[in-house]
Amino acid sequence: MTVKPKKRGRPAKGAQSLSQQVIVDKAKQLMKLQGKVPSIRQLATELSIDAMAIYYYFKNKDELLEAIGVSLVEGIYVPGTLNDWREEIAELGWSYLNLLGQYSGLLETLMKMKTTGPAEVFISRFNQVIAGVGLDTSEAGHAVNLLADYLHGFAFAMQFSDVDKETKRAIYNGSISLYMKAIQPELSSGSASE
Numbered sequence: 478m479t480v481k482p483k484k485r486g487r488p489a490k491g492a493q494s495l496s497q498q499v500i501v502d503k504a505k506q507l508m509k510l511q512g513k514v515p516s517i518r519q520l521a522t523e524l525s526i527d528a529m530a531i532y533y534y535f536k537n538k539d540e541l542l543e544a545i546g547v548s549l550v551e552g553i554y555v556p557g558t559l560n561d562w563r564e565e566i567a568e569l570g571w572s573y574l575n576l577l578g579q580y581s582g583l584l585e586t587l588m589k590m591k592t593t594g595p596a597e598v599f600i601s602r603f604n605q606v607i608a609g610v611g612l613d614t615s616e617a618g619h620a621v622n623l624l625a626d627y628l629h630g631f632a633f634a635m636q637f638s639d640v641d642k643e644t645k646r647a648i649y650n651g652s653i654s655l656y657m658k659a660i661q662p663e664l665s666s667g668s669a670s671e
Contacts, residue, residue, distance in 0.1 A: 495524065
């Protein structure tokens, strides 16, 4: 009796339950520890699988990066619990900054990505917050781009700073308050929550 050899890249039957989620979770864990996205080879070693098995679930590294990025960004603040759109914007931005701070290689990874999945998660949440503010589609697009650029610049600058979290939040609150006044000056007389 002959046994057919296992197809390279296909997970072995009866092996640990390997899935896209297991791969993404392990990649996120390694990324948090190392400050960068692990290589396919390293990820496979950590999962005790052949590197080609990862390609059974993700057709290439870009698709894996997209899944990791989306999974991480989905963990930021979900609007709907605060009463004021300004508080919602402030919380959305602050939670995104905290995510970028926890995963030191994430900002660079997001900037190099060829796909837009993580950005689409953020944009969707932003649009949910500003739905009643009265911006047209073009203005909303400019507003989210400006906010994203500010958050990315802030996150990049904070990589080289040793200020404490309270000071970072104070700097952020001042800037985000000005941002919200620019979005809708007549409604922005208050400031972002502390």
